[in-house]
Amino acid sequence: MKLQQAIDRVPLLGSLESRYFFSAPFIGLVVFLCYLTWLSSATTPVVKGPVAGYRSFLEPTFLVRLRFVFNAVGIMNSGYHKFKNTSFIVRRMDTDLTILAPKYLEELRKSGLDALNATHANIHNVLGDYTNLTEMKHNDHFIKAITHCLNPNINEFMKHIQDEVNYSFKVDMPKFEGDEWKSVDIHILLKRIISRVSCRIMLGFPYCRNETMVEITESHTICIFGVTLILRRFPPILHPLVALLIPQRWRMWRNIRETKKMTQDILDDYKVMKASGEARPKTLLTWMVDNAKPHQESLHSLVSTQLAVTVAAVYTSSQVTSHLLVFLATKPQYIAELRQEIAETNSDMENIDHSKLQKMEACLSETLRINPPQTNSPQRRAMREIKLRDGVIIPKGALVAFPATPLSMDPAIYQDPTQFMPFRKENLSVPATTPGKSKLAFGWGVQACPGRFFATKEIKVVTAKLLMKYDIELAPESSSIRRCYDIEDLRILNPSIRLRMRLRGSNTE
Numbered sequence: 328m329k330l331q332q333a334i335d336r337v338p339l340l341g342s343l344e345s346r347y348f349f350s351a352p353f354i355g356l357v358v359f360l361c362y363l364t365w366l367s368s369a370t371t372p373v374v375k376g377p378v379a380g381y382r383s384f385l386e387p388t389f390l391v392r393l394r395f396v397f398n399a400v401g402i403m404n405s406g407y408h409k410f411k412n413t414s415f416i417v418r419r420m421d422t423d424l425t426i427l428a429p430k431y432l433e434e435l436r437k438s439g440l441d442a443l444n445a446t447h448a449n450i451h452n453v454l455g456d457y458t459n460l461t462e463m464k465h466n467d468h469f470i471k472a473i474t475h476c477l478n479p480n481i482n483e484f485m486k487h488i489q490d491e492v493n494y495s496f497k498v499d500m501p502k503f504e505g506d507e508w509k510s511v512d513i514h515i516l517l518k519r520i521i522s523r524v525s526c527r528i529m530l531g532f533p534y535c536r537n538e539t540m541v542e543i544t545e546s547h548t549i550c551i552f553g554v555t556l557i558l559r560r561f562p563p564i565l566h567p568l569v570a571l572l573i574p575q576r577w578r579m580w581r582n583i584r585e586t587k588k589m590t591q592d593i594l595d596d597y598k599v600m601k602a603s604g605e606a607r608p609k610t611l612l613t614w615m616v617d618n619a620k621p622h623q624e625s626l627h628s629l630v631s632t633q634l635a636v637t638v639a640a641v642y643t644s645s646q647v648t649s650h651l652l653v654f655l656a657t658k659p660q661y662i663a664e665l666r667q668e669i670a671e672t673n674s675d676m677e678n679i680d681h682s683k684l685q686k687m688e689a690c691l692s693e694t695l696r697i698n699p700p701q702t703n704s705p706q707r708r709a710m711r712e713i714k715l716r717d718g719v720i721i722p723k724g725a726l727v728a729f730p731a732t733p734l735s736m737d738p739a740i741y742q743d744p745t746q747f748m749p750f751r752k753e754n755l756s757v758p759a760t761t762p763g764k765s766k767l768a769f770g771w772g773v774q775a776c777p778g779r780f781f782a783t784k785e786i787k788v789v790t791a792k793l794l795m796k797y798d799i800e801l802a803p804e805s806s807s808i809r810r811c812y813d814i815e816d817l818r819i820l821n822p823s824i825r826l827r828m829r830l831r832g833s834n835t836e
């Protein structure tokens with residue numbers, strides 16, 4: 328009754344009967360208008376600056392946000408070239424993001440966790456409350472395990488990594504007969520190899536051979552991305568409801584439950600080993616247990632940390648290795664050069680010396696330049712208001728990023744930037760792990776990727792082994808299809824791409 332009276336007071340609506348207001352089309356229209364209103368409103372503080380991406384002043388904001396989902400790189404490029412040397416804003420569906428001008432890179436190189444914080448930006452991006460990653464805000468164990476345990480002992484870890492790669496080649500490679508070519512789903516294969524290696528450094532032998540754990544390692548990042556990409560399409564008020572309906576989130580919780588069970592068993596074994604004076608394997612997990620502060624000791628905390636490393640390590644490394652192999656498959660001249668380099672510097676293919684593979688490293692640098700897993704990187708969250716030297720203010724709470732892909736594809740910086748030309752001077756003279764002002768795939772400054780030293784070695788070993796053991800080429804059905812997709816700032820190799828592979832040495836042509 329009250330609703331009808333209120334409606335009667337609105338001039339145009341008053342002439343309509345109340346049954347129209349409860350009809351599906353009317354409710355649908357109201358929901359749609361609310362959705363557009365949410366899409367049009369900015370949610371995060373931004374640095375003052377122009378907004379990129381509008382095709383005309385008439386284009387509504389909700390359309391610009393929708394276009395950013397599949398054309399983020401196009402919008403970033405247009406902003407970068409139009410507003411050079413000025414920071415600009417891009418409108419993501421869930422938030423506004425300030426793209427800082429590259430001139431600020433030097434000034435912000437040392438910016439610490441209390442000023443511009445990478446972890447807080449990542450947690451915001453993956454909606455940490457719904458992906459069990461919020462805890463990382465107060466738990467930096469997932470970074471310290473890498474910087475304090477993995478990096479200083481990398482040579483010791485490499486022996487285990489080689490062993491795990493060799494094992495994976497035995498059990499995960501398709502079986503080849505004679506000189507037959509086989510079509511191989513390179514994403515699945517590489518995800519499996521990289522997941523095994525990640526399990527090995529995290530849990531050690533023999534726990535890493537638990538197939539359930541390997542599957543969890545493989546699937547967890549995809550679950551997190553699935554939840555994130557779906558939830559970002561909805562206003563925060565609906566997140567608690569929508570989150571309940573996302574299958575990837577059910578899988579995510581199953582992964583967490585299973586990981587807890589297995590980690591508890593491993594921790595029990597460690598206790599027994601410790602009590603009996605037996606040497607425990609040196610792994611990220613043992614380091615985390617031995618160095619846990621009181622708030623990091625619980626099983627939940629250890630498992631969250633473990634899975635946070637997985638999220639950072641597996642998808643990135645397997646995507647980059649896949650991109651690298653696809654580039655090589657289409658440019659066989661480089662395969663010949665790489666094989667020569669591997670053969671000249673290595674006699675034992677079960678134990679590859681990655682340190683001598685400079686041309687391989689150049690190919691990896693070029694792959695990261697063209698196809699970084701994240702196209703606007705590094706990203707940071709402003710923990711407080713920051714005044715830059717020229718007076719520009721980054722407000723507290725702002726989400727800021729640098730334009731990684733526009734910089735690495737800028738013809739003023741790189742000649743023929745779209746071409747895969749691995750032996751460029753800059754690739755041969757600077758290690759892949761050293762970030763540069765137009766080389767931001769591993770991030771920048773004091774918060775750059777801590778796993779990059781391990782990642783490059785791992786990728787080089789896996790690629791060298793593949794190239795020496797197999798002939799590879801692009802499958803004919805993949806030659807005319809699009810190589811990769813951008814979903815917001817994630818670059819993904821087209822999952823339909825296949826490589827053809829066959830055993831080397833059996834070539835009868």
Ligand code: HEM
Nearest residue numbers: 445446639640643644705768769770771774775776778782
């Ligand atoms: C080719 C592979 C990889 C790429 C391209 C990559 C890229 C990145 C980037 C861009 C960042 C953000 C850095 C910044 O904000 O300045 C990052 C952070 C990080 N990466 Fe990597 N990464 C890779 C492999 C790995 C591996 C193998 C590990 C673990 C062993 C790892 C662990 C981490 C961690 C723990 C962080 C910090 C995340 C945070 O602060 O929230 N990454 N990575």
